[in-house]
Each structure stands twice: as structure tokens, then as C-alpha cells.
Amino acid sequence: MFDTKKHIYIMTTSLPYTYGGRTSALLQRGRLLTEKVRNINKVTLVTTNYNPDYEYIYEDYREKKSVNKKMDFLNMYNDLRWNDNHEIKNNYQSYLEKELGQSYYAIPKKGKEHITVYYKNGVPLLHTSFNTKTNRMGHVEIYASLGDKFKKRLYIDKDGNFHRIRYFNDNLKENIVRDVFIDRDYNPYITKEFVYKNGELAVDRFILFKEDHTSEVFSNEKDLMRYWFDQFLKDGNIVINDVRHLDRPLLNVTSNIKRVFQIHGPHLSEPNNLSSVTKKSFRYLFEHISNEQDIIVSLTNGQKENILEKHPHLSGKIRVVPHCISGKPAIKEKLVEPNKICIVSRLVKLKRIDQAIIAFNNLLKLKPNCVLEIYGKGEEEENLRKLVNDLGIGNSVKFRGFTNDPSKVFSTSAMFLMTSELEGFGLTVLESVFNGCPVISYDITWGPSDIINSNNGILVDNGDIEGLTKAMYTLLETPKKRKEVGEIDIKFTQGYFLKEWEKMLS
Incomplete structure (x- = not known):
């Protein structure tokens, strides 16, 4: 019997200062489980990477209320360190x-x-x-x-x-x-x-x-992780693992624990080719999960069906629970800037923001008063700024940096563009429609198509830049009713999310 009254361990490799959808989702899950599920009174966020700044990151998370008082932190390197004397400086x-x-x-x-x-x-x-x-x-x-x-x-x-x-x-x-x-x-x-x-x-x-002058030798970091997990995981503990890098060490711990393996990204080697083989990073989990109490959680039915098609022995092991949205939406039917288009994303190649900029440049020839505001940071920012300058549209494209309040961005924008090459779900898509902001997205596998419908946005063929331009023009000419945009399916609600997770953790 697994006792949820003790606490839940949520596993990930890292917790950065600035984070994207996966970290946002696991933090939200931790808050909801401790605040809304009566039998869960503690969640520990476990990381395995090395980062000397973790104490400052933890402080930042607390100040921003990314975590609540029932959530704490545990890092492998910090835990194995001998002396944690914070009075020593310089x-x-x-x-x-x-x-x-x-x-x-x-x-x-x-x-x-x-x-x-x-x-x-x-x-x-x-x-x-x-x-x-x-x-x-x-x-x-x-x-x-x-x-x-x-x-x-x-x-x-x-x-x-x-x-x-x-x-x-x-x-x-x-x-x-x-x-x-x-x-x-x-x-x-x-x-x-x-x-x-x-x-x-x-x-x-x-x-x-x-400290007792003994030592242990490990041929790789995953073996070190497994050793460390064995030091604190006890029979009856419940672990939610959010990254594939930790599957092997967790599946090989000696204690009798319940494991929930959350999938965030595509499992296919070619994400938009449903016939492609399973990624190497997913194979260990799919081939070695065997304990009756262990579960795999997919964010979409489409992904679950594809996994079972390739790995039929996993029938009965996979549940589908999408991310949820909580809080009060900030829907504004009348916008101060009805021609403002937004992007909220990490600025990395995977997100293909350059294609959004090119499509927007084409839109300016039809709608010269439009503005594109880009929120986020990343290694592609310099290249994207150069593209904007080369196109001569610097007065119409604004780089706003990272935002801690995406709801405000969505509630004041005419539409949200998403041009990602792949998504496990697309949490920002859900956040956008929840706040009444219609979404234009490439139709990729999987995620956006589970959320976007004729009432809240437009799906464009993957990689179709001209299609992006046409979709933006359509929404500017015929705006969606923002209240209708904000009417989300029950499966994306907090109540449904908590009911399903409570069942899995019982």
C-alpha cells in the first residue's frame, strides 16, 4: 500500500532560473497536489545536475511563488557534499x-x-x-x-x-x-x-x-544517480519522473516504490513522421517498465495510440492526462491594440521563430500597422534580431525579453503565433486560449491540434509560411469572439487534472 500522506518526489534533471513549459508544468503539478489533494502534504523537487547557484534559484522560486510552503528541494550534488556551511564567504x-x-x-x-x-x-x-x-x-x-x-x-x-x-x-x-x-x-x-x-x-x-573515508566508484553518472536514489527512496514512496534521462536509474532502485513516468515530448525519432521508430531516449522506459504499480502518463491520446501501436505490451500501462489551466482568465473583448500579435517562447532553433518573423513581414505588406511582440530569451535572439534588421521591420517587431506574466501578454494581444517544430503538448497554447487570445499554430505532432478548434484559432500545415500569413490576415479581418475562445474543454480544467492524478497516486 502506498501512503500519500508522507510526500511525493518529483524528479527532473535541472531547475533553471528561466524555464519553459516542462518546468512550468511540473511546478504547477506540485502546487496543485499539495494545495488541493488532502492526503498529500509535501512535494520534494529532486534534481540531479550540478549547479552551484541552486540555493539562489530556490530563493527565487519562493519569491516568485513558483513553489508553495509544502514544497522543498533536493539536489544530488548538494546532498552528497560534506559541508553546507553558508557562513563561509569568499x-x-x-x-x-x-x-x-x-x-x-x-x-x-x-x-x-x-x-x-x-x-x-x-x-x-x-x-x-x-x-x-x-x-x-x-x-x-x-x-x-x-x-x-x-x-x-x-x-x-x-x-x-x-x-x-x-x-x-x-x-x-x-x-x-x-x-x-x-x-x-x-x-x-x-x-x-x-x-x-x-x-x-x-x-x-x-x-x-x-566522510567515513570510504568511497564508491561508478562507470557513469546514471549509476551514481541510482546509488543516490537508493540512499533516500524507501518502500512505499511515490515518484513522478519528468525526464527520460532518469528512467534507467529509477527503474533500477532497490526499494519498492511507485513510479509515474510523465512524458512531455514526442517519442518518435522523426516527430512529425508517425511511422518513424521510437527515440533511443524512450526505449529503456518502454522496454523495462514492468512493476504492476508503475504508470506512464501521456499528454495526448494521439501519442498514447502511437506508442501502443509500436509497443503493444504497454497496454494498460499508459494513462492520458493533459496539462491543465487554473486561475481566473483575463479576457478582454475589446483590445487597446487590436493589431498586436505576440510570440511567447524560448528563442531557440526548435521554435522556428524566424519563420514567424518572415510570415509577419509578408503580413506587413497587407497590414502595415501591425506589431509583433516577441517574449522570451535564448541563443537564437541575436540571429532573430539580425533577421528583423535585414528585413527592415525593426519598428514593427519588438523583443520584450522574458515575461513572468504571460496571461497579461495574451489578454492584450490579438493573437498568439506558435511555429515550433515539435511540442509534447503546447502549454502556452492552452494559456493563450484560456485568456481569450486565439492561436495560430503549425499542425505538428502532437499537442496544438488537441487544443485548437474553429472557435479559438487556426491550424496551418507544418512549415507553411504563406499559410501563417494568410491565417494572421484572416484573424485580423474577422476576429474571434474572445469569450468563446476562452471556453476550454473540461479535460483541460483543474478539476479533471486533480481527479486523474489523485487516482494514479492512490
Whole structure:
């Protein structure tokens, strides 16, 4: 019998400062389960990646109310660390004093003023690098005896403390040897050793050092994860896993736990080709899930049917529960700017924002008073800004950065464009229609077609830029009734979502 009165563990690899749909969905699930389900009084968000800034990220989540008081955090590297003394600050300064003594010269590096090289007896011993983006000290490089190659690099966290040391072999071109993770008293707790295979850096093994002076060796990070899961997961615990990277270690834990595997993205190697094979990242889950109490959750019926077509032995193991929308919609029937079009998205290649910009440029020839506002950040921003400048439409396209209030964006926009190459569901599509903002989206597998209908938007053939332009023109000429746009199907409501999750976790 699984007791939900203790608490639920929600597993993911990382929790970033700025996050997209998957993280938004798991945070919402955690809040709803602790606030609305009587028998669940605690949710722990578990991460397995290394991030020295997690304490600040946790604080940021609490301030923004991304989590509630019944939710807490657990990270693998932080948990395996020996000393978590937050009173220690700027230990890199005492290290420099010890290394350099009193007689040294600090000289800015020519052409790189953020780097200061420290000389002693006329020879460079080390340099410090100031990170101008984060406005804090980034790392210290210790030179090898020749003074022109690095022996080790010590990384500095927000509190000015060393947290990781990277060692180099200065005699080799492919010279990264190992990373050593240290606590604030310089105690090493994990070493990650590297090898080069065909010129590519690869992990050779992980070594865990314990405070009792024993150690464990793991051939890969997933084995380390499984070991760590076994340290805190007990019989009867319930785990919800949101990422495929953690499937194998979770399926191999020794305790008798209930596992719910949430699928967020397409399982197909070619997402828009229903006949393509299953992605490698999904195969371990589909081939090894066997315990009677374990469940796979899909966001759409279409995905469930395709999985069962390829893996019929999973019949009875897959449930369909879409994301839900909660809160009060901000529907405005009359817009102040009826020609404003919005995009809310990470600015990455996968989202194909360039196609939306090209389609909008074509629209301007028909509707010159339109404005496109793009909300989000990402590595493609510079390229997208260049495209806008090259097209000469800088006065009509505005980059607004990341927004913490997408509802306000949707409630004041005439329509929302989504040009993603693939989506597991498309939570922003649901958020948009909930707030009365019609959606124009490529008809991709799966997600948008589960939400968009003739009352709330237009589906365009995948990759059809001309079709995007025509759809925008249509909605501007014949606007949807925003109150009707906001009438969502019962399967997307909070009540349905909670009823289904409560059944799965019972």
C-alpha cells in the first residue's frame, strides 16, 4: 500500500532560473497536489545536475511563488557534499593570500581587462577572471611551470567560494583530466574523470568520497544517480519522473516504490513522421517498465495510440492526462491594440521563430500597422534580431525579453503565433486560449491540434509560411469572439487534472 500522506518526489534533471513549459508544468503539478489533494502534504523537487547557484534559484522560486510552503528541494550534488556551511564567504581570497604571500604584482591582461595576471619573482603564477555578465569573480587559473598553460582552474560561486576544480594535463593537446567537486572547507566529495574518445571528451568514471573515508566508484553518472536514489527512496514512496534521462536509474532502485513516468515530448525519432521508430531516449522506459504499480502518463491520446501501436505490451500501462489551466482568465473583448500579435517562447532553433518573423513581414505588406511582440530569451535572439534588421521591420517587431506574466501578454494581444517544430503538448497554447487570445499554430505532432478548434484559432500545415500569413490576415479581418475562445474543454480544467492524478497516486 502506498501512503500519500508522507510526500511525493518529483524528479527532473535541472531547475533553471528561466524555464519553459516542462518546468512550468511540473511546478504547477506540485502546487496543485499539495494545495488541493488532502492526503498529500509535501512535494520534494529532486534534481540531479550540478549547479552551484541552486540555493539562489530556490530563493527565487519562493519569491516568485513558483513553489508553495509544502514544497522543498533536493539536489544530488548538494546532498552528497560534506559541508553546507553558508557562513563561509569568499574563500578564494584566503586561497590567493596563501598562494601569493605578500610580494606579488597584479597586472591586467592585455586586451582582456577582466583578467588579472598575478606575477611573483617575475613569473606568472595564476590569473583571476571576472565574469562581466554576472558581475562577479568567475574562476582562478593556476599556471603550469612553463607559465603558458593551465595546471588547474578553480571555479567560484556567487558567495565567492571555490566549488569545483578542473585539472589539466599541460603536456597534451586534449588535456582536460578531471573535475573535483569540493565543499566550502575544500573537502573533495566527487571526482569526475575524463578520457578522449576519437577526439571527443567523454566521462570515464565518477568517484564518490564519503566522510567515513570510504568511497564508491561508478562507470557513469546514471549509476551514481541510482546509488543516490537508493540512499533516500524507501518502500512505499511515490515518484513522478519528468525526464527520460532518469528512467534507467529509477527503474533500477532497490526499494519498492511507485513510479509515474510523465512524458512531455514526442517519442518518435522523426516527430512529425508517425511511422518513424521510437527515440533511443524512450526505449529503456518502454522496454523495462514492468512493476504492476508503475504508470506512464501521456499528454495526448494521439501519442498514447502511437506508442501502443509500436509497443503493444504497454497496454494498460499508459494513462492520458493533459496539462491543465487554473486561475481566473483575463479576457478582454475589446483590445487597446487590436493589431498586436505576440510570440511567447524560448528563442531557440526548435521554435522556428524566424519563420514567424518572415510570415509577419509578408503580413506587413497587407497590414502595415501591425506589431509583433516577441517574449522570451535564448541563443537564437541575436540571429532573430539580425533577421528583423535585414528585413527592415525593426519598428514593427519588438523583443520584450522574458515575461513572468504571460496571461497579461495574451489578454492584450490579438493573437498568439506558435511555429515550433515539435511540442509534447503546447502549454502556452492552452494559456493563450484560456485568456481569450486565439492561436495560430503549425499542425505538428502532437499537442496544438488537441487544443485548437474553429472557435479559438487556426491550424496551418507544418512549415507553411504563406499559410501563417494568410491565417494572421484572416484573424485580423474577422476576429474571434474572445469569450468563446476562452471556453476550454473540461479535460483541460483543474478539476479533471486533480481527479486523474489523485487516482494514479492512490
